[in-house]
Amino acid sequence: MALKRSASLGVCSALFLSGCALFGGSTPLDTYDLSTPSSVAAARRSHHLQILVAEPAAIKSFDGQNIVIKPSPGVIEYLKGAQWADRLPKVVQARLIDALQRSGRFAGVGKPGEGLAIDYQVITDIRAFDIVASGTAHAEVSLFVRLLNDRNGAVKTQKLFTADAPVIGTGNGAFVKALDRAFDKAASDIVSWSASVL
Numbered sequence: 087m088a089l090k091r092s093a094s095l096g097v098c099s100a101l102f103l104s105g106c107a108l109f110g111g112s113t114p115l116d117t118y119d120l121s122t123p124s125s126v127a128a129a130r131r132s133h134h135l136q137i138l139v140a141e142p143a144a145i146k147s148f149d150g151q152n153i154v155i156k157p158s159p160g161v162i163e164y165l166k167g168a169q170w171a172d173r174l175p176k177v178v179q180a181r182l183i184d185a186l187q188r189s190g191r192f193a194g195v196g197k198p199g200e201g202l203a204i205d206y207q208v209i210t211d212i213r214a215f216d217i218v219a220s221g222t223a224h225a226e227v228s229l230f231v232r233l234l235n236d237r238n239g240a241v242k243t244q245k246l247f248t249a250d251a252p253v254i255g256t257g258n259g260a261f262v263k264a265l266d267r268a269f270d271k272a273a274s275d276i277v278s279w280s281a282s283v284l
C-alpha cells in the first residue's frame with residue numbers, strides 16, 4: 087500500500103504529541119492521499135446495477151484537510167506539518183469509487199453529476215478518522231454506510247464499519263500509514279458487503 091505525498095516527512099514522535107498538534111510557520115506541509123484498498127480483487131460482474139457514491143457527511147473536525155489526533159479522550163488536535171490532499175470526505179469518496187470500480191461487481195460506479203442512470207446510492211457518514219494517541223497509539227476509522235434505492239428513496243440496508251491499526255514507527259508518515267491501513271480494512275469490508283446485498 088503506497089501512500090502519495092509531497093515534501094519531506096516531518097518528524098513527530100507519538101511520545102511528544104503536544105508539540106505536534108497545531109499548524110504553524112511557513113514550512114511546506116506534507117500532503118497525503120489514501121490508497122485504494124489493496125484487498126479488493128476484480129470479480130466477474132454479477133448484475134447490471136449502477137451505483138452512485140455520494141460525498142460522505144462529516145462533522146467539522148473531519149470535514150477539511152486537517153489530520154485529526156486525539157491525545158486524550160474528548161480532546162481533538164491536528165497533526166502539525168501534514169494535511170490530506172483534499173477535504174477528507176472527497177478523498178474517502180474517491181477511494182471508495184476506485185474500490186467499487188475495481189471490484190468488477192457493478193455495471194457502473196460514479197459520483198453526482200456524471201450522468202449515470204443510478205439504481206442505488208452509497209451514502210456514508212464519517213464517524214471517526216483519527217489517531218488515538220492515549221495508551222498505545224493507533225488509527226481508528228468508523229464509517230456508517232446506507233444503501234439507498236435511487237428509484238424510491240428507500241434504504242435497503244445500513245451498517246457501521248469500524249477498523250483500527252497500530253501506529254508503527256514515528257513521524258507524520260507513520261501516523262498516516264496507520265490511518266491508511268485502517269481505511270483499507272473498512273473500505274474493503276464496505277465493498278464486499280455492498281456486492282453481497284445488492
